[in-house]
Amino acid sequence: MTWAPYGPYWRQARRIYLNEIFTPKRLDSFEYIRVEERQTFISQLNSLAGKPFFLKDHLSRFSLCSMTRMVLSNKYFGESTVRVEDLQHLVDQWFLLNGAFNIGDWIPWLSLLDLQGYVKQMKALKRSFDKFHNIVLDDHRAKKNAEKKDMVDVLLQMAQDPTLEVKLTDDCVKGLMQDLLTGGTDSLTAAVQWAFQELLRQPRVIDKAIQELDQETLRLHPLGTMLAPHCAIEDCNVAGYDIEKGTTVLVNVWTIGRDPKYWDRAEEFLPERFLEKDIDMDGHNFSFLPFGSGRRRCPGYSLGLKVIRATLANMLHGFIWKLPQGMNTEGISVEEHYGLTTHPKFPVRVILEPRLSSHLYSPK
Numbered sequence: 500m501t502w503a504p505y506g507p508y509w510r511q512a513r514r515i516y517l518n519e520i521f522t523p524k525r526l527d528s529f530e531y532i533r534v535e536e537r538q539t540f541i542s543q544l545n546s547l548a549g550k551p552f553f554l555k556d557h558l559s560r561f562s563l564c565s566m567t568r569m570v571l572s573n574k575y576f577g578e579s580t581v582r583v584e585d586l587q588h589l590v591d592q593w594f595l596l597n598g599a600f601n602i603g604d605w606i607p608w609l610s611l612l613d614l615q616g617y618v619k620q621m622k623a624l625k626r627s628f629d630k631f632h633n634i635v636l637d638d639h640r641a642k643k644n645a646e647k648k649d650m651v652d653v654l655l656q657m658a659q660d661p662t663l664e665v666k667l668t669d670d671c672v673k674g675l676m677q678d679l680l681t682g683g684t685d686s687l688t689a690a691v692q693w694a695f696q697e698l699l700r701q702p703r704v705i706d707k708a709i710q711e712l713d714q715e716t717l718r719l720h721p722l723g724t725m726l727a728p729h730c731a732i733e734d735c736n737v738a739g740y741d742i743e744k745g746t747t748v749l750v751n752v753w754t755i756g757r758d759p760k761y762w763d764r765a766e767e768f769l770p771e772r773f774l775e776k777d778i779d780m781d782g783h784n785f786s787f788l789p790f791g792s793g794r795r796r797c798p799g800y801s802l803g804l805k806v807i808r809a810t811l812a813n814m815l816h817g818f819i820w821k822l823p824q825g826m827n828t829e830g831i832s833v834e835e836h837y838g839l840t841t842h843p844k845f846p847v848r849v850i851l852e853p854r855l856s857s858h859l860y861s862p863k
């Protein structure tokens with residue numbers, strides 16, 4: 500869906516996401532999964548107390564496990580099917596290749612040569628994902644009356660609807676499943692990781708409220724430096740520039756979020772700025788667009804915020820966070836590694852110390 504042009508297919512996919520997948524009722528029905536996964540994550544962190552470790556590795560696993568359970572019930576992992584590490588690798592590859600600068604996209608006569616080998620890698624990735632998707636679809640079809648419905652069950656149910664404007668083929672279901680897995684995992688890992696990378700540089704803000712933290716994190720480090728490429732569907736004029744129908748439009752939300760015209764001390768991490776300003780993140784305020792805006796705004800917006808807020812709150816409440824010996828706050832880099840989502844280039848190693856009594860860290 501992310502790469503689908505505006506038209507009947509995209510409109511239908513969007514309707515399915517908004518009316519069937521991301522409804523408050525459906526998201527509430529997955530709350531128990533988010534709670535269980537969070538408890539497991541916090542308990543794993545607790546077992547690492549006192550030793551330096553990279554937060555990213557554990558966050559990625561936590562995001563992937565939470566998303567796979569919500570999307571496809573997470574029961575396909577094992578030696579005979581797919582290992583979690585393998586799926587993580589496929590998701591990482593997907594992001595890498597989606598964010599890659601492929602010369603053939605910009606100089607079409609070079610595309611046949613596939614000079615950087617990206618197209619070959621994309622085809623291989625598609626084959627690997629396809630194998631996994633087929634296992635998931637076959638299994639869901641065999642158990643179509645499962646008591647607890649996951650997101651794939653909902654998509655397969657929609658595919659049976661004869662009134663749909665565009666037929667939902669297996670390829671479409673695979674694509675929508677893929678969007679849910681990839682859209683959910685990397686964004687959540689990067690957002691929480693950035694919050695910590697910045698927080699450890701300025702421990703005083705750890706004491707401040709959580710809500711302002713995620714707003715400020717997404718302002719300074721929007722997960723997509725650019726929104727997904729948009730296509731002008733009619734001739735228009737923006738700020739005096741004529742944009743012809745069919746033009747690819749790249750919106751640089753990173754620059755907007757750091758524009759000194761809209762933000763005081765724009766380069767600094769100051770969550771408290773949101774205490775004074777009532778700025779929403781839902782795409783109405785054009786100085787702050789971490790989820791995009793309008794029709795193509797991120798459909799996973801409310802799920803994303805739910806997971807990030809609860810995870811950050813639990814991590815901050817549960818542990819005292821420190822840097823390994825010999826490292827100081829100036830040593831923490833905020834350099835960015837660009838891709839479809841932007842991660843810290845040099846992830847920080849951390850040490851934590853539990854703050855609460857030990858029985859609170861065991862998974863239920």
Ligand code: HEM
Pocket residue numbers: 500501502513678679680682683684686687690717722723726727728788789790791792794795796797798799800802803804807
């Ligand atoms: C902090 C969390 C997240 C952030 C910051 C984020 C950000 C974004 C952004 C900037 C876009 C592009 C919007 C545009 O081009 O105008 C987008 C699109 C999208 N996101 Fe997210 N996202 C997050 C979480 C999620 C989650 C949890 C899911 C699904 C489970 C998801 C699924 C999607 C999909 C399918 C699209 C494509 C929408 C379309 O093309 O119409 N996102 N997201």
